[in-house]
Structure formats: structure tokens, C-alpha cells
Amino acid sequence: MVMAKTDATAGIGSDVARIDGRLKVTGEARYGSDFAVPNPAYAVFKTSAIARGRIAAIDDGAARSVPGVLDILTYRDVGDEVGEAGFFASGGYAGTTIRPLASDRIWHDGQIVAVVLADSFEAAREAAHRLVVDYAAEPPAAGFDGPGVEEEDAKKDDPAKGDAERALREAAVMVEADYATPTQHHNPIELFTTTCAWTGDRLTIWEPSQNVYGIRNGVAKQLSLDPEQVRVVSPYVGGAFGSRGSLTQRTALIALAAKRLNRPVKLMATRDQGYTIATYRAETRHRVRLGADAQGRLQALSHEGWEVTSRPDSYKVAGTSATTRVYACSNIASEVTILHADRNTPGFMRSPPEVPYVFALESAMDELAVKLGMDPIELRRINDTDVEPVGGKPFTTRSLMKCFDAGAKAFGWSERDPTPGSMRDGDWLVGWGCATTLYPTHIAPATARVTLTPAGKAIVRTAAHDIGTGAYTAIALTAADRLGLPLDRIAVEIGDTNFPPAPVAGGSNTTASVCNVVAKACEQVRGQLASAVTAAGDGPFAGSDPNALILAEGELRGPGNASEAIGDAMARASSGAIEAYAENVPDGLQQKALGQLYQGLPALTGGAQMEDRAQFAFGAEFIEVRVNARTREIRCPRALGVFAAGQIVSRRTAESQLIGGLIWGMSSALHEVTEIDRGAARYYNDDLAEYLIPVNADIGKVEVMILPEDDEQVNALGIKGLGELGNVGTNAAIANAVYHATGVRIRSLPIRIEKLLGDRSA
Amino acid sequence: MRPFVYARAEAPEEAFAGTEGGHPAFLAGGTTLLDLMKLDVMRPDRVVDINDLAQEYGAIRIDDRGLELGALVRMSEAAEHPDIVAGYPVIAQSLQLAASTQLRNMATLGGNVLQRTRCAYFRDTSWAACNKRVPGSGCAAMDGVNRKHAVLGTSNACIATYPGDFAQALIALDATVDVAGPAGRRALPFAELHRAPGDSPEVETALGPHDLITGFRVPALPWARRSLYLKVRDRESYDFALASAAVAVDVEDGLVREARIALGGVATKPWRARQAEAALKGRTLDENAAETAASAAFADAETRDGNAYKPELGRRTLVRALLQAATMRV
Missing domain, CATH: 3.30.390.50 (CO dehydrogenase flavoprotein, C-terminal domain)
Structure with missing residues (x-):
């Protein structure tokens, strides 16, 4: 339970410290592997050293002789004991259809081939090293440009309109360019851990998760249990970024191991195993063609994308859903193709469709501006639109140009000399770039229970998730606001299937979904209290209209200055607590979506999927890079993001999300790449020493401005999720800044020194 | 990590005792050794902790003749030493620019020059081909991921990069390395300490298996300041x-x-x-x-x-x- 300890008047939109911050920095917050279970056994995975083939032989003699080893599970032991959970994209729970230890077949590098169980972690690890697995290897396909990949036309609903080919032929100015983004891994600091304990036929799972109901129902399905027998606990999550949204293979395996040993089992997978037993951002390629008239008005936009997925699963992100809807254009074509290779199945990673696809679009827009001799902001302005161009549906709100204008002013954009290489500071070339950022505004069904205690405190319970985003704080602020209570009278309990369900923490929907239903539950609590006191024969509200009573500043207030402290009103009205359970099914979804939510299969709606409207949050990002004139190191001393995202609930954590997004964008543009040995189809740099992310010294000034925006259509509270808004435009803004600094256009991420060494003119 | 005998040397001669045969390893800061033991790359059966020898090998001395650095001096001590910063800037900078503060506080100068390559084909035992780890097994880096690999001093057997910084500074200043071993003490030019891989990349230095680096001597030559x-x-x-x-x-x-x-x-x-x-x-x-x-x-x-x-x-x-x-x- 997290109790807020902040000021008395905080509510929706307040700037308060994260209410769980103290618990986190003092180590009191319990993460998945922190929960103590009695007499645990420890599990260590052995993973495959090839990407394709079969297990030929397993020699476990030396491993079993390590003192303390209890058992070693392989496909011979598990086989069909772990059933299918279904692929998430086909209405299931799992991030892959590959079942753990089901057969001798190897589908990808780093696949789990054995679970070593021992009395200590050290013994299990030593035994895993001593376990000898021989393979009958087959030549694998790593992905693009390699032999053996299978192409699948993923076309289903590729956005299109008009005649793009013809318009491209007739356009006064055209840009055609190919872009590429690499494999990237989430690397949450908290490793992929799972602890399982059985009490009779009831299973408890402690695991960092973005969807506790999904794990509960998915594991129940895999192990033929009633979901009611399974409890999943995940109150704090040490980073997730999409990697903990779908069920991984490990959970059922550890549950099974605990059952077999009749003893709790703890798993803490290693950092490198996290690269292959969970998901990652797929490698993508793009061809973007833009045609414009001489004034820069887009006449045609064509975006083709290619994405690499695993052999068995058709994972795709198809970010053309976003890139075809950014700018006014009459002729639009798009197509997405996926390539099946011998890789583990990719999955969601912060802004999954938008990050790679918007990098391509916003780089191409910059190229078009250069070709037109036009300021890139003015190019965005001339193509601004109030309706999304594919379906002609109006944007609920769109503050894109307001963001660009506020940002240009704050950044000093008018000082920019557009000539590449013209701005310099000593030995360093200076480049300024900008890009549009956007993210679809999602919402999902949600439920919550709010309890008002006789002492006038409130407890909010919902199986929502705070993956570091500030959900605890946003929920507490909403309840404080609606119950008229000081923030320190609100307790929030989340991340547990003992609470009513909330959706997956994905698609930036949590704040909108959960805060709206919490507000609803609070209103029910108010209604119950108001009904009780107005029905009572005495007291200041006797006979009043219950609908006229409000909760504010710790008081129940009614017509004619009637008021009473909430605690006093509670004492008269109720012998115990007042409790309300609320459900919210958002506009555009049917009631059955609630049943799906209880099954851990939340339906998200929003973005361009709405019948009557398009709902997106927009922003403008500005970047300054410095490139050493001689040795070409690329540094990013300044970033500014200006955003509008409807009603901000928790201002400080919202700003933190956006700052973190910009920093991630720098990381993605300049550093992050999972290197693949193309011959072996195996990951090479699978640790944090070699998979680079920025260190503090890489991050200079990062500024965020959030512009006011009222949007009454997106949901009752007017909330647009922004967790994934910050890192969408940054890749292109940096590439555009690098072009401005050097005159070299880099179309393949990450942008690293060697790509800028071609020019010896320095 | 596999079981091993842990011993603590309280005097220099104790460091070599009991190291006949087998695969001994000296433990100083542990920033390379422990990583590689956990990864199952290094499998010493005896680990001799030499941190108690700091009395003997842990000092920094500077005079007119030059600079003496004990092998157990921590990287951060030398990096921040004002006389080194002023008189031997290349040494101070090579240390300041290496690793992180936390690592520099642990790692010793002797261990630093012996740090192993970052080549992942070496550091991850699931790769079958690594001549440095398993002599004769091949080199996966040749046609694999080799963005960070070496272009000088390579052989058909190995292209792994030497990862350190401080060693370059010692070479630039004509340093000498002092070594103690079961057979006694000796000194050699630092530039002769490391070996190019040739046909035997598993042999990285001129040190014997029981040799211990005890310190470095840097002459006060006219170019040290520039x-x-x-x-x-x-x-x-x-x-x-x-x-x-x-x-x-x-x-x-x-x-x-x-x-x-x-x-x-x-x-x-x-x-x-x-x-x-x-x-x-x-x-x-x-x-x-x-x-x-x-x-x-x-x-x-x-x-x-x-x-x-x-x-x-x-x-x-x-x-x-x-x-x-x-x-x-x-």
C-alpha cells in the first residue's frame, strides 16, 4: 500500500512528488524477486547456443553431480505439460507461440533448453555451466539480406487513398529514400524474474508485469488451472517498456518446477538471457516517397515498411497507421511486409509502431524541406490539418503547430542558419534539427474499487500497473480530487490480481483508463454518502437533493453553505466503510470488453480506430547536436520537447515521462543497437557494457514544455496518455540535426562515428 | 562460477606458495577476474587475494628520477594524484577516461594492464569458436560482429582488441614493469609485456602463470609533460x-x-x-x-x-x- 505524504489541496493536474518515491529510494518497495518465500529452490536457465536445429544430446552427468542440484528439466520432462497460451495478436496471452521445453526443436538463439534447480543460486549456475547440450544445427536466417527468410505480405488494412503513384509522377518536387532501424532491447534494470509458490492447488506468482490478469489467465490456461487458483503479484516494476506486457515462456516453467519440487522456486534470469527469453524491438526498413508542389504542399505520400519477425509468429507493428495520418495529403499509399527469420519473436517496445515509422517519415520531411529550400517548421505548417487525411475524420484536438511555435521560440530557432555545416563552435560542428512527434490516444475498459473508511481515509484498489510511469501518483491525485480529501488520506493498491482488473500498461492507456474509472468509483462513493445523509432525519443535509452534495476540502458540502467534515458525515451515515466498485467501458467498445478485461485480454481503442474521430497527442521536438569536426564524435547537449496531451493528471511524473522519452530518443538515435552475428543469427552485445545507452555525461539540457489542451471528446476526464509520446520524434530530430551539422544524411540508426567519416573535408 | 580455493597472501612470498600446477589467479580489484569467473570463462582452481600486499606494492612515489607506481595502487588514486596530473598528464588522463568512478575505485594498476579483451566471442562461452578461450577452436569474430575489433597486430587466429587505456600511457613514457615470481624478481620494458596473438592468442603477456606484477617505473623524460x-x-x-x-x-x-x-x-x-x-x-x-x-x-x-x-x-x-x-x- 502506498500512502501519499503531500499537501492538502492536491488534485488532478497538481505538481506533486511521486507518492511511491520514498519507498523506492529507501528500498522499502518490494519488487518481484524481493518477496521472501520459505525455503526456496533456485532456478537457472540453460539457453541454446544455436538459432536453428535440434537438440541432439544432453549430457547432464556433471551437472547433476554438483552438490545441491535438485533436478534438471528438459524437453523430455516437460513436453506437453505446458499447454498453449495463444499468441497475443491472435487473442491469446503469450509473446510467442513457441512453448517452453516442448520438443527438441530450436527456433532461435537463446531459447530455453533446460531449467536447472538447486538449493542455491550458485549451485544452479555452476550446474548450468556444466550441462552439455549437443545440437544438430541447421543454417539459420538472421533477417534482412540473408538467405532463408520467408516473406509474408502483412497487408490487411494498409491505409491508402487516391492515386499516390500518379501524384508522385506529377509532383513538382519529390523525395524518395530508404531508412532502417535496428534491433533494440528494452533492458529494464529489474531482470526477468519469477517466483512461484503453491499452497495446495493455489499458485502465487511474483513477477514484474504490465498485465497481471494476463499472466494469471495465460498461466491458468497453460497449466489447465482455473484462473481463480492463480494469483499474480507485481506491486512495483523496475522498468518494463513493453517487455512485460505479454506472457513469456518462463512463468509456467517455474510454476511447474515449483509443483514438481513441492517447494517455492525463484528464477532470476541473467541479463543476456533477457535478450532471448523476452521480446525486443524488431529490425525495420522503409521506403518513403513524398511528392509536393512547389509551395511544399504534399501531393503524395507513400510509405512501405518491412519488419523482421520470428519463424512461427507474425508479429508486426505497421506504423503506417500513424505516418499516413500526420499531414494533409490527397494521395496516400502504404504497405507493410514481414520477414520470418530464425529469431525470437519481437514485441512491444515503447511506441512500437511510431518509433521506427515516424523516424522514416520525419527524416523524409526534413529531406523534402531541404529540397524545397524551406524551413522544416514551415513545411509542417503548410501541411497541417484538422482532419486525418486517410478517413477524413476530425482530430479531437491537434496542437502540433502550437507546439512548434512555442518550441521554436524557446529554442531560438530563428537563429538557425539553414546551410549545413555553417554553425560551429571551435572544433565542433553544431546542428539543429526538429521533428514532429505523435502518439495515438488510447483507452481501455477498467475497473476499480474505492473504499472510504469511517476515519475518512480512502483506499483505491485496482490491478493497474506502475511501471515507473507515475500511475500510483496519478491515481491518488484523481481520488483526492474527486473525494475532496488531502492526498495523504489516499492509499493506492495496485499490481495484484486480488484487486479488480485494469488493462495492460501498454499503449499509454493507463492514466486515461484507470483515472476515469477511479473518478467514477469516487462519484459512486460520494453518491452513497450523499444518499445516506440526505435520507437521514437529522443533520445539515436532511432532505437535500443528494445530487447537490459535493466533496471538497475534507468536507461534504450542500446547498446553503451546509457542510460537515467527511469523517463526521461518515460516522452518522454509515456504521462502517462506504465502498464502491466501478466499471468503465469506453466509447467505441462494447460491454463484452469487460469480460475480456477479466480474462486479461483488454481491448484498447482510440487513435485512428474510432468511427467518428481521430485522437492523437502531438508534440514538436528540437535537438542540438555537436559533431567533432575531425574525429566525428556525436554529442547531444540540448533537447527541447513541447507537447500537448489533454488534461495532465500528475504534472511532475508526466514531465518525467517526457524527459525520459527524449533521453531514450537520444539513446535510440545515437547508441542502441543489438548487434547480430549474421551467420549464426545470434545476438552479440547482450549486456549493458556493450549495448550502449547514454550515461549522465551524455545528457545535457533536456527541457519539456506541456501546453494546455482541453479535449472533451477523448474521455470524460480529457486525458491523453503521454508515456510513449516523448521518444517518437527524437530519432528523426537528431538525424536532421546531424544533417544540419555535417551535410551528411544518415538514414540508418543508430548514427555512429563511422557513418560520418566519409567526408575528409574537416 | 566453479568452486575454488581462496587464499590470502599477507607477504609477497605467500602469493606464490601453493600455486604449483593448477590454474591460479591473483585477485586484486577483481573487476575483470570476478566477471569472467561468473561467466565461466576463467576457471581458476586457486584464487590468491593479494590486497594485503598493498603495504609493499601500494605506493605512489615521485622524485627527480621519475614516477613509481605500485601494482596495488587503485586507478582513482593515480588518476587524481596532483603530481601525476601535472607531470605525467598522459597517465592521469588515460586513467580518468577509463571505466567508471566505481570501477576506478576498485581496480588496481597491476590488474588494469592485464584486463582481458571485451570480444564477446571470448566472454560468452556459448560461442564455440574462440582461439583465445579454447585454443584451436577458431575465431568467430573474423566474419562475425567485429566493429570494435583490432586492425593492428592481428593474426589469422585472433583479432580481439586490447581494451585498456593506461597501458598506452605507459608505453608512451617508456615505462618499465616490475615482476615478482617464484624464481625471483625481474624488470622488463612495459612495451614487451603484452604479446600480439600470432598463433597462440591464449598467451597474452610475457608473464609466467605465477608471475605477479608488483609495480611500474616511469622515467622523468623531457616529453612526459607534453x-x-x-x-x-x-x-x-x-x-x-x-x-x-x-x-x-x-x-x-x-x-x-x-x-x-x-x-x-x-x-x-x-x-x-x-x-x-x-x-x-x-x-x-x-x-x-x-x-x-x-x-x-x-x-x-x-x-x-x-x-x-x-x-x-x-x-x-x-x-x-x-x-x-x-x-x-x-
Whole structure:
């Protein structure tokens, strides 16, 4: 339970410290592997050293002789004991259809081939090293440009309109360019851990998760249990970024191991195993063609994308859903193709469709501006639109140009000399770039229970998730606001299937979904209290209209200055607590979506999927890079993001999300790449020493401005999720800044020194 | 990690006791050894903790003759020592630019020069082919991921990069390394400590299995003050060099009397660029001379797909370092 300890008047939109911050920095917050279970056994995975083939032989003699080893599970032991959970994209729970230890077949590098169980972690690890697995290897396909990949036309609903080919032929100015983004891994600091304990036929799972109901129902399905027998606990999550949204293979395996040993089992997978037993951002390629008239008005936009997925699963992100809807254009074509290779199945990673696809679009827009001799902001302005161009549906709100204008002013954009290489500071070339950022505004069904205690405190319970985003704080602020209570009278309990369900923490929907239903539950609590006191024969509200009573500043207030402290009103009205359970099914979804939510299969709606409207949050990002004139190191001393995202609930954590997004964008543009040995189809740099992310010294000034925006259509509270808004435009803004600094256009991420060494003119 | 015998040496001779046969390892800061033991790459059956020898081998001494660094001096102590910062800038900088504060506080100078390569084919035992880890098994890096691999001092058996920084500084300043072993004490030029891989990449140094580095001696030569370390890397800190240069130059009347150049990030061992040094002698240290030296330094470079950029980056790094050294006020 997290109790807020902040000021008395905080509510929706307040700037308060994260209410769980103290618990986190003092180590009191319990993460998945922190929960103590009695007499645990420890599990260590052995993973495959090839990407394709079969297990030929397993020699476990030396491993079993390590003192303390209890058992070693392989496909011979598990086989069909772990059933299918279904692929998430086909209405299931799992991030892959590959079942753990089901057969001798190897589908990808780093696949789990054995679970070593021992009395200590050290013994299990030593035994895993001593376990000898021989393979009958087959030549694998790593992905693009390699032999053996299978192409699948993923076309289903590729956005299109008009005649793009013809318009491209007739356009006064055209840009055609190919872009590429690499494999990237989430690397949450908290490793992929799972602890399982059985009490009779009831299973408890402690695991960092973005969807506790999904794990509960998915594991129940895999192990033929009633979901009611399974409890999943995940109150704090040490980073997730999409990697903990779908069920991984490990959970059922550890549950099974605990059952077999009749003893709790703890798993803490290693950092490198996290690269292959969970998901990652797929490698993508793009061809973007833009045609414009001489004034820069887009006449045609064509975006083709290619994405690499695993052999068995058709994972795709198809970010053309976003890139075809950014700018006014009459002729639009798009197509997405996926390539099946011998890789583990990719999955969601912060802004999954938008990050790679918007990098391509916003780089191409910059190229078009250069070709037109036009300021890139003015190019965005001339193509601004109030309706999304594919379906002609109006944007609920769109503050894109307001963001660009506020940002240009704050950044000093008018000082920019557009000539590449013209701005310099000593030995360093200076480049300024900008890009549009956007993210679809999602919402999902949600439920919550709010309890008002006789002492006038409130407890909010919902199986929502705070993956570091500030959900605890946003929920507490909403309840404080609606119950008229000081923030320190609100307790929030989340991340547990003992609470009513909330959706997956994905698609930036949590704040909108959960805060709206919490507000609803609070209103029910108010209604119950108001009904009780107005029905009572005495007291200041006797006979009043219950609908006229409000909760504010710790008081129940009614017509004619009637008021009473909430605690006093509670004492008269109720012998115990007042409790309300609320459900919210958002506009555009049917009631059955609630049943799906209880099954851990939340339906998200929003973005361009709405019948009557398009709902997106927009922003403008500005970047300054410095490139050493001689040795070409690329540094990013300044970033500014200006955003509008409807009603901000928790201002400080919202700003933190956006700052973190910009920093991630720098990381993605300049550093992050999972290197693949193309011959072996195996990951090479699978640790944090070699998979680079920025260190503090890489991050200079990062500024965020959030512009006011009222949007009454997106949901009752007017909330647009922004967790994934910050890192969408940054890749292109940096590439555009690098072009401005050097005159070299880099179309393949990450942008690293060697790509800028071609020019010896320095 | 596999079971091992842990022993603590309280006197130098104890460090060698009981190390006959088997696979002993000395434990100082542990920043390389423990990682590689956990990864099952290094499997010593006896680990001798030498931290108690700091009394003997843990001092920094500076006088007119030069600088003495005990092997158990922590990287951070030497990096921040004011007399080293002023008198031997290339040493201070090579240490300041290495690793992170936390690692520098643990790692010792003796251990630092012996740190193992970052080649993942070496550090991850699931890769079958690594001649350095399993002699004769092949080299997966040749046609694999080799963006950070070496272009100088390579062989058909190994292209793994020597990852350190401090060693280049020692080479640039003509340092000597002191070694103690079961057979007694000896000293050798630091530049002779490391070996290029040749046919036996598993042999990385001239040390015997029971030899212990006890310290380094750096002579007070005229070019020590006009020295610097330039490290070019993907990120600003806590990253290994893609290319680095340790340079020390003695300039009189505008002409180079003597130069020392050692290259990092581009070679299989700390790399002294003798041809580049020779190319500078007697010349004005300008762009032209620096370019000539840099070209000479990489004349013999051999590249693979992923590291084809390294000679160009290495040349630019060296030119930048030399021109920066030329403008130093000493």
C-alpha cells in the first residue's frame, strides 16, 4: 500500500512528488524477486547456443553431480505439460507461440533448453555451466539480406487513398529514400524474474508485469488451472517498456518446477538471457516517397515498411497507421511486409509502431524541406490539418503547430542558419534539427474499487500497473480530487490480481483508463454518502437533493453553505466503510470488453480506430547536436520537447515521462543497437557494457514544455496518455540535426562515428 | 562460477606458495577476474587475494628520477594524484577516461594492464569458436560482429582488441614493469609485456602463470609533460575506445626532438607506433607532419567488414592528439 505524504489541496493536474518515491529510494518497495518465500529452490536457465536445429544430446552427468542440484528439466520432462497460451495478436496471452521445453526443436538463439534447480543460486549456475547440450544445427536466417527468410505480405488494412503513384509522377518536387532501424532491447534494470509458490492447488506468482490478469489467465490456461487458483503479484516494476506486457515462456516453467519440487522456486534470469527469453524491438526498413508542389504542399505520400519477425509468429507493428495520418495529403499509399527469420519473436517496445515509422517519415520531411529550400517548421505548417487525411475524420484536438511555435521560440530557432555545416563552435560542428512527434490516444475498459473508511481515509484498489510511469501518483491525485480529501488520506493498491482488473500498461492507456474509472468509483462513493445523509432525519443535509452534495476540502458540502467534515458525515451515515466498485467501458467498445478485461485480454481503442474521430497527442521536438569536426564524435547537449496531451493528471511524473522519452530518443538515435552475428543469427552485445545507452555525461539540457489542451471528446476526464509520446520524434530530430551539422544524411540508426567519416573535408 | 580455493597472501612470498600446477589467479580489484569467473570463462582452481600486499606494492612515489607506481595502487588514486596530473598528464588522463568512478575505485594498476579483451566471442562461452578461450577452436569474430575489433597486430587466429587505456600511457613514457615470481624478481620494458596473438592468442603477456606484477617505473623524460591521452568513443564516458592515442612529444625550437605514440582501441595489444614516431622527428608539429605520422601508424592495418572505418578514425584521432599536444603549454 502506498500512502501519499503531500499537501492538502492536491488534485488532478497538481505538481506533486511521486507518492511511491520514498519507498523506492529507501528500498522499502518490494519488487518481484524481493518477496521472501520459505525455503526456496533456485532456478537457472540453460539457453541454446544455436538459432536453428535440434537438440541432439544432453549430457547432464556433471551437472547433476554438483552438490545441491535438485533436478534438471528438459524437453523430455516437460513436453506437453505446458499447454498453449495463444499468441497475443491472435487473442491469446503469450509473446510467442513457441512453448517452453516442448520438443527438441530450436527456433532461435537463446531459447530455453533446460531449467536447472538447486538449493542455491550458485549451485544452479555452476550446474548450468556444466550441462552439455549437443545440437544438430541447421543454417539459420538472421533477417534482412540473408538467405532463408520467408516473406509474408502483412497487408490487411494498409491505409491508402487516391492515386499516390500518379501524384508522385506529377509532383513538382519529390523525395524518395530508404531508412532502417535496428534491433533494440528494452533492458529494464529489474531482470526477468519469477517466483512461484503453491499452497495446495493455489499458485502465487511474483513477477514484474504490465498485465497481471494476463499472466494469471495465460498461466491458468497453460497449466489447465482455473484462473481463480492463480494469483499474480507485481506491486512495483523496475522498468518494463513493453517487455512485460505479454506472457513469456518462463512463468509456467517455474510454476511447474515449483509443483514438481513441492517447494517455492525463484528464477532470476541473467541479463543476456533477457535478450532471448523476452521480446525486443524488431529490425525495420522503409521506403518513403513524398511528392509536393512547389509551395511544399504534399501531393503524395507513400510509405512501405518491412519488419523482421520470428519463424512461427507474425508479429508486426505497421506504423503506417500513424505516418499516413500526420499531414494533409490527397494521395496516400502504404504497405507493410514481414520477414520470418530464425529469431525470437519481437514485441512491444515503447511506441512500437511510431518509433521506427515516424523516424522514416520525419527524416523524409526534413529531406523534402531541404529540397524545397524551406524551413522544416514551415513545411509542417503548410501541411497541417484538422482532419486525418486517410478517413477524413476530425482530430479531437491537434496542437502540433502550437507546439512548434512555442518550441521554436524557446529554442531560438530563428537563429538557425539553414546551410549545413555553417554553425560551429571551435572544433565542433553544431546542428539543429526538429521533428514532429505523435502518439495515438488510447483507452481501455477498467475497473476499480474505492473504499472510504469511517476515519475518512480512502483506499483505491485496482490491478493497474506502475511501471515507473507515475500511475500510483496519478491515481491518488484523481481520488483526492474527486473525494475532496488531502492526498495523504489516499492509499493506492495496485499490481495484484486480488484487486479488480485494469488493462495492460501498454499503449499509454493507463492514466486515461484507470483515472476515469477511479473518478467514477469516487462519484459512486460520494453518491452513497450523499444518499445516506440526505435520507437521514437529522443533520445539515436532511432532505437535500443528494445530487447537490459535493466533496471538497475534507468536507461534504450542500446547498446553503451546509457542510460537515467527511469523517463526521461518515460516522452518522454509515456504521462502517462506504465502498464502491466501478466499471468503465469506453466509447467505441462494447460491454463484452469487460469480460475480456477479466480474462486479461483488454481491448484498447482510440487513435485512428474510432468511427467518428481521430485522437492523437502531438508534440514538436528540437535537438542540438555537436559533431567533432575531425574525429566525428556525436554529442547531444540540448533537447527541447513541447507537447500537448489533454488534461495532465500528475504534472511532475508526466514531465518525467517526457524527459525520459527524449533521453531514450537520444539513446535510440545515437547508441542502441543489438548487434547480430549474421551467420549464426545470434545476438552479440547482450549486456549493458556493450549495448550502449547514454550515461549522465551524455545528457545535457533536456527541457519539456506541456501546453494546455482541453479535449472533451477523448474521455470524460480529457486525458491523453503521454508515456510513449516523448521518444517518437527524437530519432528523426537528431538525424536532421546531424544533417544540419555535417551535410551528411544518415538514414540508418543508430548514427555512429563511422557513418560520418566519409567526408575528409574537416 | 566453479568452486575454488581462496587464499590470502599477507607477504609477497605467500602469493606464490601453493600455486604449483593448477590454474591460479591473483585477485586484486577483481573487476575483470570476478566477471569472467561468473561467466565461466576463467576457471581458476586457486584464487590468491593479494590486497594485503598493498603495504609493499601500494605506493605512489615521485622524485627527480621519475614516477613509481605500485601494482596495488587503485586507478582513482593515480588518476587524481596532483603530481601525476601535472607531470605525467598522459597517465592521469588515460586513467580518468577509463571505466567508471566505481570501477576506478576498485581496480588496481597491476590488474588494469592485464584486463582481458571485451570480444564477446571470448566472454560468452556459448560461442564455440574462440582461439583465445579454447585454443584451436577458431575465431568467430573474423566474419562475425567485429566493429570494435583490432586492425593492428592481428593474426589469422585472433583479432580481439586490447581494451585498456593506461597501458598506452605507459608505453608512451617508456615505462618499465616490475615482476615478482617464484624464481625471483625481474624488470622488463612495459612495451614487451603484452604479446600480439600470432598463433597462440591464449598467451597474452610475457608473464609466467605465477608471475605477479608488483609495480611500474616511469622515467622523468623531457616529453612526459607534453603528453596527453585522447580517447574517441561512442559515448562521453564509461565506454571503451574505438580509437585512442597516447602521445608524448619533446619539442625544441619548434621542432620535434623525440616523440612517443601508443595507440589503443585499434590493436591486439597496447600498440607503439614506431614509424609514426620516426616520421615526426625533426619536423614542425603541424597538420602536415601529423598526417604523415598518422598514415605511417596505420600503413599495415588489416580490416574486416565491421571495422573498416578504424584506420581512418585512428588516423584522425592521432592527428587530433598530436596537434593538441603541440599547443600544450609546458
